[in-house]
Amino acid sequence: MIMVDKFPPTSKSYWQDSVSLPTYPSLSEDEKFDVCVVGAGITGLTTAFLLSKEGFSVCLLEAKSVLSGTTSLTTAKVTAQHGLFYADLIEQFGIEQAKQYYQANENALNFIAKMVQEHQITCQFQHEDAYVYTDSDQDIEKIEKEWEAYEQLGINGELCDSISLPFSIKKAIKMSNQALFHPLEYSKAILKLCEKNGVTIYEETRAINVEYNKHPAVITENGHRIICQYVVQASQYPFYDGLGYYPTRMYASRSYAMIVEADKTIEQGMYVTAENPVRSIRPININDEKLMLLVGESHKTGQTDDAMMKHFKALEKYGKENFSVTNILYRWSAQDYISLDQLPYIGSVTKHQKNVFVATGFKKWGMTNGTNAALLLNDIITEQANNTKALFSPSRSFQITPTLEKFITVNADVAKHLASGKLKWGKSDIDALANHEACVTTIDLKRIGVYKDAEGDLHAVDTTCTHLGCEVNWNNAEKSWDCPCHGSRFDYNGNVLQGPAVKPLEKIDWKKTLQN
DSSP, X not given: OOOGGGOOXXXXXXXXXXXOOOOOOOOOSOEEOSEEEEOOSHHHHHHHHHHHHTTOOEEEEXXXXXXXXXXXXXXOEEOSOOSSOHHHHHHHHOHHHHHHHHHHHXXXXXXXXXXXXXXXXXXXXXXXXXXXXXXXXXXXXXHHHHHHHHHHHTOOEEEESOOSSSSOOXXXXXXXXXXXXXXXXXXXXXXXXXXXXXXXXXXSOXXXXXXXXXXXXXXXXXXXXXXXXEEEEOSSSOSOOTTOOGGGTEEEEXXXXXXXXXXSOOOSOEEEESSSSOEEEEEEEETTEEEEEEEEEEEETTOSOSXXXXXXXXXXXXXXXXXXXXXXXEEEEEEEEEETTSSOEEEEEETTEEEEEEEEOXXXXXXXXXXXXXXXXXXXXXXXXXXXXXXXXXXXXOOOOHHHHHHHHHHTTHHHHHHHHHHSOOOOOGGGOOTTOEEEEEETTEEEEEEEOTTSOEEEEEOBOTXXXXXXXXXXXXXXXXXXXXXXXXXXXXXXXXXXXXXXXXXXXXXXXXXX
């Protein structure tokens, strides 16, 4: 068994490590297109492909490199089974809208399957049944209630007393004929189709704002503009809020993944626990070796202590106890956003800005929800019928339900972090830092984060998040400064790793600051 301190690094997921991707230039001058799609993950690529197929001139902007974001960190389950969800959907929205959600995600699955077949995409795509299971008597009733929802919605599945896991369970619910795949092999093929359709792709081009004159214009970090008819924000979190108040309507949640060798591996099926902490399990084949992908340990971004490695330890313990894990080949973490009512926001950013669109809040089910978003946005822009427009509209109304009350409770601490991070300064001795360690200290009443690298050099930043002013916390597992309010993440030099922030943390010359 690999010990925690010998874990492989978190710099790359297996998906990233196993695919070579093309590179593209950055934007160097003002341009004009029919559509500007921001974000080169599965949502942005699929949207660009669909709209270019319709004859629009399309450009695709990526702040870093194509397919370097959440699409490369996914569990890569292509399924409409999103945990125990449909009973809650029926209670909150009614049968018809719950059916719309299911059908939208089934349509996304079928679209991916059709693309794989039609374009002969080699991406390890295979159909598998998906299960939510429990070993707790307390959750049996929840699974039985979910089965009633399946029957009401006409979902093909089964209520099970046993499944193909190397331990006993109390109850499970199956959704039949779902799928899994290699997300980057699939997305790389979509990227090539975009190129074939004439999509212009720019990397290292961060969009920071949208301005309106006669047409919307996307403003980039280096001051260039892309004038267009339509803007699609497929950047996970909208860089342009448009007074849609998205920071108050979503929160960021992280989860942790590892690919393992085990004595008790699984060869078929995809599995998620009904109880918390959630554990997700799926088989994966690497070089004809049968392995497993284990995922779990969700928490709100930036709102755990800096001992982030404890989450990998917990997954390791789970794997050892249930599957006799013998080796850990990869480990990484990922982040996604959860909305007020747990449905994605897909559509115009606000009621009054019809030509700027957003696709966000996928609740960690981005392979189907992201593809669904692309299909819906294509229908909106091309003025085709789609019965889910109202369901996913970012401007939809919200009813106070137990789910919404829980969200409000979870998200109510934003104000707390805005204030407490500035008032409760922690003092640490910078000289006592070991290599690869960080601390938060105060100098001249300024909260400063200091990191010591492998050579013993110090890197200091102002810990105030450049998004809305919360104070970031150190993530020791991934060597990043993470915002507890809205999920922005920065490297130890303050550079943006993940939005919604578009500006880096302020760098501090700590020696000069100490001298003053």
